[in-house]
Amino acid sequence: MSGPTLADLVGTGPLLLDFDGPVCSIFAGYPALRVASELVALLDVKGVTLPREVRKESDPLAVLRWVGEACSYGLTAAVEEALCAAELRAAAVAAPTPFGREVILRATTRGVPVAVVSNNSAAAVEAYLKAHDLAAYVAPVVGRAYGDPSLMKPNPAPVLDAVRALGVEAGDCVLVGDSLSDIEAARAAGVAAIGYANKVWKVDAFASADIVVTSMGEIAEALSPVSPVSPLSPEGD
Numbered sequence: 576m577s578g579p580t581l582a583d584l585v586g587t588g589p590l591l592l593d594f595d596g597p598v599c600s601i602f603a604g605y606p607a608l609r610v611a612s613e614l615v616a617l618l619d620v621k622g623v624t625l626p627r628e629v630r631k632e633s634d635p636l637a638v639l640r641w642v643g644e645a646c647s648y649g650l651t652a653a654v655e656e657a658l659c660a661a662e663l664r665a666a667a668v669a670a671p672t673p674f675g676r677e678v679i680l681r682a683t684t685r686g687v688p689v690a691v692v693s694n695n696s697a698a699a700v701e702a703y704l705k706a707h708d709l710a711a712y713v714a715p716v717v718g719r720a721y722g723d724p725s726l727m728k729p730n731p732a733p734v735l736d737a738v739r740a741l742g743v744e745a746g747d748c749v750l751v752g753d754s755l756s757d758i759e760a761a762r763a764a765g766v767a768a769i770g771y772a773n774k775v776w777k778v779d780a781f782a783s784a785d786i787v788v789t790s791m792g793e794i795a796e797a798l799s800p801v802s803p804v805s806p807l808s809p810e811g812d
Contacts (some may be wrong), residue, residue, distance in 0.1 A: 581797040588747035594693035596753030604668025610635040643724035662699035674791035681798040715740040729759035
């Protein structure tokens with residue numbers, strides 16, 4: 576028996592979007608490696624002994640996750656504050672994902688609720704949406720739990736928070752994400768998963784998703800099948 580089509584998944588129930596990937600590249604203008612290095616420098620100032628892998632880490636979220644597991648709440652909160660500030664700066668120069676805007680607007684036109692579920696801070700997500708005139712079309716925005724990185728995806732908690740805020744059943748929703756942690760969180764929450772494979776290697780890596788797409792344009796087209804997406808110029812082009 577064949578599985579659901581893309582139109583089946585995105586045409587009715589709420590659409591939950593990861594932020595960094597499906598909506599924009601948050602660290603395009605303020606690189607993730609730079610942010611991670613700033614967090615490492617902060618930990619050095621605090622006198623924390625860091626393992627080599629953390630010192631060389633290019634993902635600031637991974638640095639925060641390590642601190643949450645290995646250090647006190649006070650240190651975790653200090654790194655959280657620094658990361659939140661960096662994410663706000665990054666959001667101001669983030670690069671829109673091609674067709675990400677169209678997905679949000681076409682879903683809204685279809686009467687499909689759109690939410691964001693992100694491991695980035697809610698403040699950064701909200702700042703980006705406001706700057707790009709998208710804030711009115713996205714609710715709720717569920718960002719990283721302050722000072723508790725263990726609740727970041729793949730933990731299903733933020734996905735379930737979005738489901739509760741929307742007042743729907745988990746099985747009515749679909750999450751679009753560009754990482755295995757998104758797919759794992761969706762599965763754990765009982766939500767359908769669309770893998771956005773924005774790199775070639777992700778196509779096979781996302782085998783556990785219900786459907787894999789290589790462009791947000793595929794989702795935009797599925798949300799408006801009578802109006803092909805190809806003639807449009809996506810934001811960011």
